[in-house]
Amino acid sequence: MPDLKVTPLYNYYKSQNAKLIDFGGYLLPVQITGIKNEHHAVRTAAGIFDVSHMGEFGVEGEGAQQFLQEMMTNDVAKAHPGDALYTAMCYEDGGTVDDLLIYCFDTKHYQLVVNAANIDKDFNWLSEHAPQSINVTNRSEQIALLAVQGPQALSSVQKITDYDLASIEHFKFAKHVSLNGIDSLVSRTGYTGEDGLELYCPWDQACSIWNALLEKGASDGLIPCGLGARDTLRFEARLPLYGQELSSTISPLEAGIGFAVKTNKPIDFIGKQALITQKTGGLKRKIVGLKMIDRAIPRSHYKVYAGDKEIGEVTTGTQAPTIGKNLGLALLNSEWTKLGTEVDVDVRGKRKKAKIIKTPFYKRS
Template identity: 70%
Template sequence: MSESKTTPLYETYRKMGAKLIDFGGYLLPVQISGIKQEHQAVRTSAGLFDVSHMGEFRLEGMGAEAFLQRMVTNDVSVTEPEDAMYTALCFEDGGTVDDLMIYRLSGTAFMLVVNAANIDKDFEWLSRHLEGDVKLTNQSAEIALLAIQGPAAKKVLQKTTSFDLTEIRHFKFRENVVLDGVSVLVSRTGYTGEDGFEIYCPWDQAQMLWNKLIEIGKEDGLLPCGLGARDTLRFEARLPLYGQELSPTISPLEAGIGFAVKLGKHPDFIGKKALIEQKEKGVPRKIVGIEMIDRAIPRTHYAVYAGSAEIGTVTTGTQSPTLGKNLGLALIDSPYTSIGTEVEIDIRGKRKKAKIVKTPFYKRS
């Protein structure tokens, strides 16, 4: 196994005494002050995340849009410059290569943001299918990414810039926004279920911007956050994690991100035929929400049963910090996915009762 990479904030984490783990090939903190404390800060005030492990590709050329239309599930043709779009890459059989964000920089240029563990795989997959006037560049080592999320995120970030952040609406972005003297790309996106911004900046400027935001955000309750809170926040908002709710064996339709799959668009994209067939026949499995009836916490990979039949598996599970309930997401056979259906989870050899519930578990008002 190759040595773990580090982000620009690595030394800061070490000095803070944060517990570091390998995630997507990078050493990152699980928690800094505590998962529940960090989670609550994002729900009630603001949290700051170092997400520099994510991958960034630049795609440009006269054929860039046509290329993306053949590769991704969503309809890139409806985007305009300064639009952000969530989408997926699929294999021919409909399984998921990755889920990603596309930022339309101009009529002929895009930035693609992919999951850290999939950077090399995605770059190879896209490169293999390149044709025509299109150039693909991996800029992951040059671009750092900070995410400020929560009800106070805009207030804190606004202190660093004269640019009026209200001009950036949800799933929009602006390039060349100057934050404390640094020119960055700011998008109104995130992975927490809260309002917030993601800041794409030069790798060597991330430390300075992080320190500035921590300093000016203290009075508004901003906390630095780790992977643990990022996971519980995205889980409550029912946002999928690649490798759990999405994978080469789980299609976007099974994962419940059908809103990002446009089966009617032309030209055909890789995996479209398989996904149409899946939809016409009925999706065989679905990701659903589960709430424990018995006292127990469902965890990733625990088997789900209906009577003696094994009907699926837990993809993510935890005690929800916001709701205080033991909840999970599970990929189960479609006949058992109706709200209220009772199932059993095999928790360390013992069957514990649970029921299918509506998702997302949390939605900001």
């Protein structure tokens, strides 16, 4: 195995005999007690994920808001101190550089959270475009990130802090929250389709918070989770994964995150004209949900057909644990994306019937 980075929880994973994989250049667990077990724990109680492989950048200086407005598809001016904003960065042709979160401290100071596999690419992209007045810093190896997700997430974390976590609204955050005595940033965000919190703390303090949460949260049903469950959870909630539903050749509009694309904001951003053209001319392809009719699981990159015509491919597919059905997300020619349309998925050389269904597959009540 090539030289891989590890997070602060590496020794914990070894002690649990977790199944470790290469994920974005980091050695991380795909599962600890089993993907389905971890998935169901998040849907019914709570799970804790180590996502310290994610990248964190500081963007600071006079004109930081203006700079981010020119780089991002969403309207950064709408983010006030204490707000978290989901957005994308695009190339001139509308392809996606990355999707990310922006934390607004003030108009001169932001924190960006980017996908692990894109850290170097994103940092170079931002640095190349930044004016001299803007300082872009890569803090990815200084900041650890733990995600606590599920109906009992807030209850679990509340046991290690005096801060009123319920006062943090969705897509808001609080700085300088003491978690088990450790100064942390706490965000009401996540990637599972459930309520939850993301906890940013110093790299060398992550184990202390992790251990305290597992001990105190056990009575709430909190268990440690790997990235396999994180993927099935986000898939059911139809949250895109970069490299699958988003890429340099798939635009945010095609991926179905048009809510994070504000082509009417007064400032031009990279890719704006291409996205306007896609909007006004109509999308030629888009991501849709698939439900298998025949017995088969639609896996990533399986080709999709209408008769003899290839109309796209599966981007993500699995047997969805909450729903118990074989489901997929697929990027298809738009003329074949109407709900109820039947298509064929090429599963290892055999055509299997599927139909287009509504997404998200799961939405919490």
